[in-house]
Amino acid sequence: MPPRLVLIDGSSYLYRAFHALPPLSNAAGEPTGALYGVVNMLRAVLKERPDYVAFVQDAPGPTFRDALYPAYKATRQAMPDDLVAQVEPMLAIVAALGIPILRVPGVEADDVIGTLARQAHADGIEVTISTGDKDFAQLVAPGITLVNTMTNTTLDSAGVVERFGVQPGQIVDYLALMGDSVDNIPGVDKCGPKTAAKWLAAYASLDGVIAHAGEIGGKIGENLRRALPQLPLS
Known part of the structure; x- marks a missing residue:
C-alpha cells in the first residue's frame, strides 16, 4: 500500500467543534468546548496511524485574494470571543501531540492544503483531507479523498458527483x-x-x-x- 498523508483543515475543525458542542468551560471559567471537539477529532485521525499528518491553519494577516478582490469576506462576521480564546490553546494541544502546524503568510490554509495534496499525490502518496469544507471537493481524485470526522463520512469522486x-x-x-x-x-x-x-x-x-x-x-x-x-x- 502507498504511504498515506492526512491534511487537517484546522479552521474547519475549530468552527465545527465550536458549533456542534455545548459551551463547555474549565474551572477557571475559560471556554473549552471547541477544544474538546478538536481533540476528539484529532484522536480519530491519529487512531488510523497515517504515515504523515499536518495541521494546516490560516496565518494572521491578509492574503493575495484580498488584493485581487477587496470585498472578499468583507461580510463575514468576526470570530466569537469564546472561540478566539480557544485558538492558541488548540495550537498548543496540536503541537503537544507532535503534529506539525503549517501557517503560511499571504495565502489561506485552503491553498496550502491544495498544494500539498497535489504534490503528495504526484509523488504517489495517498492523501486524505480531513475537513467539513465543501470547497475541497475540487481536489478529489483517485488517491485524494475527503473525510469528515464529525459525521464519519468519506467523499470520493463518485461521492462528489452524487452530492453536487x-x-x-x-x-x-x-x-x-x-x-x-x-x-x-x-x-x-x-x-x-x-x-x-x-x-x-x-x-x-x-x-x-x-x-x-x-x-x-x-x-x-x-x-x-x-x-x-x-x-x-x-
Missing part, C-alpha cells in the same frame, strides 16, 4: 456560478445548485457557460449576463 451533480474538476466553476455569501462572492443571482449543475452538464465549464450566456433565457439568463464581468474573478 458535477465532477470534481467542475467544482470551482460550480461554486463560482452560485457564489458564496459567507465569503462575499456574488456569483449569479438566483443560481442554485441545480441550475449550476445543469449549465455545467450542458456547457462543461464556466468558460462554456459564459460563451453560451446569450442562449440562456428567462430571468436567470438575464442574471447570468449581468454577472458576466465578475464571473471570472469568482
Whole structure:
C-alpha cells in the first residue's frame, strides 16, 4: 500500500467543534468546548496511524485574494470571543501531540492544503483531507479523498458527483456560478445548485457557460449576463 498523508483543515475543525458542542468551560471559567471537539477529532485521525499528518491553519494577516478582490469576506462576521480564546490553546494541544502546524503568510490554509495534496499525490502518496469544507471537493481524485470526522463520512469522486451533480474538476466553476455569501462572492443571482449543475452538464465549464450566456433565457439568463464581468474573478 502507498504511504498515506492526512491534511487537517484546522479552521474547519475549530468552527465545527465550536458549533456542534455545548459551551463547555474549565474551572477557571475559560471556554473549552471547541477544544474538546478538536481533540476528539484529532484522536480519530491519529487512531488510523497515517504515515504523515499536518495541521494546516490560516496565518494572521491578509492574503493575495484580498488584493485581487477587496470585498472578499468583507461580510463575514468576526470570530466569537469564546472561540478566539480557544485558538492558541488548540495550537498548543496540536503541537503537544507532535503534529506539525503549517501557517503560511499571504495565502489561506485552503491553498496550502491544495498544494500539498497535489504534490503528495504526484509523488504517489495517498492523501486524505480531513475537513467539513465543501470547497475541497475540487481536489478529489483517485488517491485524494475527503473525510469528515464529525459525521464519519468519506467523499470520493463518485461521492462528489452524487452530492453536487458535477465532477470534481467542475467544482470551482460550480461554486463560482452560485457564489458564496459567507465569503462575499456574488456569483449569479438566483443560481442554485441545480441550475449550476445543469449549465455545467450542458456547457462543461464556466468558460462554456459564459460563451453560451446569450442562449440562456428567462430571468436567470438575464442574471447570468449581468454577472458576466465578475464571473471570472469568482
